[in-house]
Structures are given as structure tokens and as C-alpha cells.
Amino acid sequence: xxxxxxxSTIPTGTWQSDPVHSSVAFEVxxxxxxxxxxxxxxxxxxxxxxxxxxxxxxxxxxxxxxxEENLEAHLLSPEFFDRDQSPEIGFESTRIAxxxxxxxxxxxxxxxxxxKAVTAQGELKGPIPGPDGNDRIGIxxxxxxxxxDYGLDWNMDMPDGSKMLGDEVTLIxxxxxxxxxx
Amino acid sequence: MMxxxxxxxxxxxDSHNTALLRxxxxxxxxxxxxxxxxxxxxxxPYDEDDDVGAGPTGARRxxxxxxxxxxxxxxxxxxxxxxxxxxxxxxxxxSRPKGENALWGKPVAVVGASTGMFGAIxxxxxxxxxxxxxGARVLDLELPLPHAHEEAFAGDGRLADSEIxxxxxxxxxxxxxxxxxxxxxxxxxx
Numbered sequence: 001x002x003x004x005x006x007x008s009t010i011p012t013g014t015w016q017s018d019p020v021h022s023s024v025a026f027e028v029x030x031x032x033x034x035x036x037x038x039x040x041x042x043x044x045x046x047x048x049x050x051x052x053x054x055x056x057x058x059x060x061x062x063x064x065x066x067x068e069e070n071l072e073a074h075l076l077s078p079e080f081f082d083r084d085q086s087p088e089i090g091f092e093s094t095r096i097a098x099x100x101x102x103x104x105x106x107x108x109x110x111x112x113x114x115x116k117a118v119t120a121q122g123e124l125k126g127p128i129p130g131p132d133g134n135d136r137i138g139i140x141x142x143x144x145x146x147x148x149d150y151g152l153d154w155n156m157d158m159p160d161g162s163k164m165l166g167d168e169v170t171l172i173x174x175x176x177x178x179x180x181x182x
Numbered sequence: 183m184m185x186x187x188x189x190x191x192x193x194x195x196d197s198h199n200t201a202l203l204r205x206x207x208x209x210x211x212x213x214x215x216x217x218x219x220x221x222x223x224x225x226x227p228y229d230e231d232d233d234v235g236a237g238p239t240g241a242r243r244x245x246x247x248x249x250x251x252x253x254x255x256x257x258x259x260x261x262x263x264x265x266x267x268x269x270x271x272x273x274x275x276x277s278r279p280k281g282e283n284a285l286w287g288k289p290v291a292v293v294g295a296s297t298g299m300f301g302a303i304x305x306x307x308x309x310x311x312x313x314x315x316x317g318a319r320v321l322d323l324e325l326p327l328p329h330a331h332e333e334a335f336a337g338d339g340r341l342a343d344s345e346i347x348x349x350x351x352x353x354x355x356x357x358x359x360x361x362x363x364x365x366x367x368x369x370x371x372x
């Protein structure tokens with residue numbers, strides 16, 4: 001199957017994320033475990049305005065949620081997301097390809113004033129009619145970035161000399177998007 | 183006018199670290215004002231029970247001095263491989279409540295003097311760690327001034343060693359530049 005045929009499976013129109021049935025999370029190695037945090041607020045849009053499918057997203061870093069309030073504050077500080085100078089994380093796709101439900105999205109991820117190209121992989125589901133009569137699609141995406149590329153460099157030595165936090169961070173996005181009425 | 187608050191971690195009258203802060207005055211680019219904080223000794227021991235409202239007088243003044251400055255310059259001696267207890271105590275006051283504390287987002291540079299051969303490098307690293315955890319915008323640079331009792335300062339209080347003066351000037355320039363950036367409006371993602 002050619003790319004052109006594959007891209008034809010991306011739904012047309014404009015789709016907005018349903019915040020209740022969507023999530024944006026990150027995972028990073030902590031000691032020997034996996035630490036997970038989420039963002040409580042975000043907006044994602046899939047649109048074909050301009051004739052090309054485009055996925056965009058915005059996340060206010062202020063909405064970061066972890067299980068300890070002092071850690072939450074530390075994540076907003078200049079050692080991590082630097083909320084005061086860079087209040088938003090942004091994403092804008094440059095290419096979307098879908099084939100048999102498999103999805104590949106290339107785009108620019110902006111964190112803490114740095115934009116870098118990333119490629120995320122996942123699945124595209126639907127459209128199916130929702131209970132309110134509006135069509136819904138599901139988009140699950142995952143990618144891995146090196147946090148040092150974005151200046152999130154904090155770390156601490158463990159007693160055995162290893163580092164407490166891993167360098168690679170997995171970003172996990174589960175979106176349920178609702179078709180915007182024309 | 184931009185104001186840099188200088189805090190010496192040493193309480194001693196003839197402190198080498200206080201002298202190191204005074205030596206910054208002539209190296210800062212004009213018209214930056216350098217104000218030496220004189221009230222560190224009066225900051226009360228941190229006690230969460232006392233941390234209500236504006237807090238007790240010594241701690242309140244310390245927090246207000248930090249809030250009123252555009253940038254902070256701290257000179258620390260090294261006690262047992264770390265920072266002096268009273269400096270840590272004062273910073274603990276300025277680190278709370280997290281996210282709204284006086285040090286939050288504040289540009290800070292750390293320097294240090296010692297009579298030994300390493301110039302308080304361990305305590306400078308410790309201090310940067312504490313400041314980072316407090317939400318400050320910490321310069322990842324250090325200025326070790328070793329053998330501070332052996333003619334490190336000229337009779338007029340200036341640093342005697344030209345390389346150290348040059349290094350100090352670079353650090354102060356970076357601090358001022360960081361303070362200017364911090365005063366700019368936040369960037370919004372594309």
C-alpha cells in the first residue's frame with residue numbers, strides 16, 4: 001500500500017479532544033521503578049484545514065499532576081518545566097500517516113523554549129457515532145524523548161553512584177476526539 | 183535600576199566571603215546596584231509552627247529583601263563539606279510555601295571563599311542544589327577563591343588575582359543577563 005492510500009484513512013473535518021475521556025502522561029525511570037505524571041489540562045485538535053491533516057496540541061505545564069505537592073512545585077521550577085518562562089508545551093504535526101489503524105505522526109514538540117522533531121506511533125480508531133450524535137475517533141500515541149534535549153537536566157546520585165532519574169521520557173497520549181459540527 | 187542582593191553565608195565581622203561580595207561592586211556593569219544583606223544572623227530557626235502569615239521579623243525581612251531584588255549573589259564558606267547552618271536555615275524560610283516562595287524564579291549566582299586550597303567548591307555545589315530545589319534560577323557556574331587569607335584582596339578591597347577578577351566579572355555579567363531575561367514576558371509554545 002502506498003503512503004497516499006494510507007493517508008486517505010485519516011478522517012476529514014475538524015476534531016477536538018474530549019478532556020474527560022483523554023489523557024496526557026509522561027513516564028521516566030526513577031531508581032529501579034517507573035515514575036508517571038499526567039497533565040490535567042490540554043487541548044488537541046485534528047484538522048484538515050488547508051487540505052492536509054494536522055494534529056496540534058497545547059498543554060499548560062501548570063496543570064502537571066503527581067502524587068506529591070512539593071514535587072509538583074519542583075516540576076514547575078526552572079530545574080524542570082520552568083512554568084514562569086515557558087508556560088506551555090506545544091505540538092504541531094508535520095506529517096500524519098495511517099494504515100490499517102496504525103498511526104505515525106511526525107511533528108515538532110516544544111518544551112521549555114526548545115522545539116525538536118519527534119515521531120510518535122500508535123493507533124487510530126473510529127470514527128464511530130457517539131451517544132450525543134457526534135462522531136468520535138480515538139488516537140493513541142507514544143514517543144520517547146531525551147529530557148536533556150529540552151533542558152530538563154535535574155538529577156541526583158543514588159547511594160550506589162547511579163542516577164535517580166532516567167534520561168529518556170516516554171510521552172503517552174490517549175485522545176478521544178469529537179467531530180466539530182460544520 | 184537593577185538591584186542585586188548580596189548574601190554572605192558567614193556571620194563573622196571580617197569574613198572573607200563578605201569581602202568577596204564587596205569586591206563584586208566594582209565588577210558589576212553599571213547601573214546595577216549591589217546591596218549587602220546585613221540581617222542573616224537575625225533570621226529565626228525555621229519552625230513550621232512559626233511559619234504563619236508573614237512569619238517572624240527576621241525571616242520576614244529576609245524574604246522581603248529577596249523579593250525586592252532582581253537577582254541574588256551568595257558567597258558561602260564551607261563548613262564540614264557543606265553550607266553554614268544559618269544560611270541553610272534562612273534559605274529554608276525563603277523556600278516556602280513552594281511555588282510562591284521568595285526564591286521562586288529568582289536569578290541566583292553562587293561564589294565562595296575559603297582559607298583552604300579548594301575555595302569552598304563543595305559548599306558552592308551544595309548551595310546550588312538547595313537553591314535549585316527552592317525554585318530559584320541558578321547559574322551553573324562557580325567561583326572558588328582559595329587561600330582567601332593570603333593577600334587574596336588588595337588594600338582597597340579589590341580582588342588581587344586578575345584571572346579571578348575576570349571569572350567573577352563573567353559570572354556577574356551572566357547573572358545580570360539572567361535577571362534581564364527573567365524580567366521578559368513568558369514564551370508561549372508554537
